[in-house]
Amino acid sequence: MTTPRVVRVGPLMPFLEEALTTTYDAPSLADVGDRTAGLEVAVAGGGTVVGAAEMDALPDLRAVTNFGVGYDNVDVAEATRRGIVVSNTPDVLTDAVADLSVALVVDVMRGISAAERWLRRGEWAAGGRFPLTRDVRGATVGILGLGRIGRAVAERLEVFGAEIAYHSRRPKDVAWAHHDSPVALAEASDVLVVLTPGGEGTEHLVDAKVLDALGPEGYLVNVARGSVVDEDALVAALEEGRIAGAGLDVFADEPHVPAALLEREDVVLLPHVGSATVQTREAMARLVLDNIEAFLERGELVTPVD
Ligand code: 8YV
Numbered sequence: 097m098t099t100p101r102v103v104r105v106g107p108l109m110p111f112l113e114e115a116l117t118t119t120y121d122a123p124s125l126a127d128v129g130d131r132t133a134g135l136e137v138a139v140a141g142g143g144t145v146v147g148a149a150e151m152d153a154l155p156d157l158r159a160v161t162n163f164g165v166g167y168d169n170v171d172v173a174e175a176t177r178r179g180i181v182v183s184n185t186p187d188v189l190t191d192a193v194a195d196l197s198v199a200l201v202v203d204v205m206r207g208i209s210a211a212e213r214w215l216r217r218g219e220w221a222a223g224g225r226f227p228l229t230r231d232v233r234g235a236t237v238g239i240l241g242l243g244r245i246g247r248a249v250a251e252r253l254e255v256f257g258a259e260i261a262y263h264s265r266r267p268k269d270v271a272w273a274h275h276d277s278p279v280a281l282a283e284a285s286d287v288l289v290v291l292t293p294g295g296e297g298t299e300h301l302v303d304a305k306v307l308d309a310l311g312p313e314g315y316l317v318n319v320a321r322g323s324v325v326d327e328d329a330l331v332a333a334l335e336e337g338r339i340a341g342a343g344l345d346v347f348a349d350e351p352h353v354p355a356a357l358l359e360r361e362d363v364v365l366l367p368h369v370g371s372a373t374v375q376t377r378e379a380m381a382r383l384v385l386d387n388i389e390a391f392l393e394r395g396e397l398v399t400p401v402d
Contacts, residue, residue: 099134102388103154106144108163112381120388125150137161137388140170142368143350147171151178159397161387163380164371165189165245167401168294168321183387183397186244188379189371194248196370197319200343201237201253201287204315205230209364230286233257238285240278240302241292241320242268249289261285278302282309287317294321302326307333315341319370322348331356334363345370 102120104113116122116139128135135154140146141163148171151157160170160182167184175182203209207229214226237253239246239262250260250272260272263281267274275281278301282288288310292298302316302325310316316339318325327348333339334357341362347353350368357363371377386398 102137103135105138105140108141159391161384182401183399185380185383189376190244190248192373192376193245193370197249198252200317203364204341204343235286238281238288240290246291278306279309282306287315290318290320294323298324300326304329317343319345322346
């Protein structure tokens with residue numbers, strides 16, 4: 097029997113786990129004990145940390161392939177220092193995440209989830225009238241982080257008749273209005289959509305100042321990483337009516353959602369499902385497998401991170 101070269105770090109979706117087991121006889125890191133020799137490729141997924149401790153545990157590690165476009169779960173600086181390369185799954189999930197972002201924008205503005213809960217509670221049958229909501233057409237949507245997904249969200253919302261503005265470190269070659277800070281973008285926006293990567297550089301980029309700039313009629317949508325938003329500041333801003341509402345697919349300490357948010361009618365809460373369609377998750381898994389194969393055969397990754 098050949099020595100496995102691939103190891104699974106933490107749980108992955110069944111399709112990927114199965115393929116890894118069938119094709120590579122890949123053990124899980126929890127089970128390898130001291131049989132770590134020859135394990136060159138570690139496969140990580142959302143929520144699975146690959147830091148110095150995991151790298152220490154795998155002395156022959158040369159590549160980490162991450163199931164997800166975001167790779168804030170992998171200590172890339174430490175990996176680079178050790179000569180370990182890292183890949184992610186860009187592009188294949190852009191449409192799914194952009195669709196969900198747009199759905200949250202429309203939901204918070206039109207009160208779709210809130211209206212549905214209201215109907216189920218029997219308030220319509222009891223003769224109530226659901227309050228009027230807000231049009232997407234004519235609203236300014238601020239995109240915080242104009243990468244692949246940010247552009248896809250902007251293009252979709254233009255079709256809805258929204259005005260697009262954005263902030264990214266450098267202005268891009270696009271016709272949309274660039275703002276030079278998150279506060280300036282929030283001030284100009286009716287809805288602020290967070291689409292930056294997670295990690296140290298963007299931690300709490302959306303803080304109390306940004307939320308106050310968004311204002312009592314403004315909505316926050318976050319489909320990026322919970323770490324980008326100061327969650328305590330968000331709860332306070334909602335409780336004090338300093339913003340109008342929020343649509344959140346990601347949280348600071350998943351799967352835990354602050355109790356203060358669970359009770360609110362002005363927030364839409366999703367369990368990190370931006371990329372969670374059958375087609376997209378299969379495409380992500382295939383890209384992980386392509387990266388592993390390319391690395392084992394040619395020592396190269398198909399989609400290395402920057
Ligand atoms: C996944 C994601 O939920 O790609 C990302 O960065 O956050 C999502 O697509 C996650 O990586 C799956 O584990």
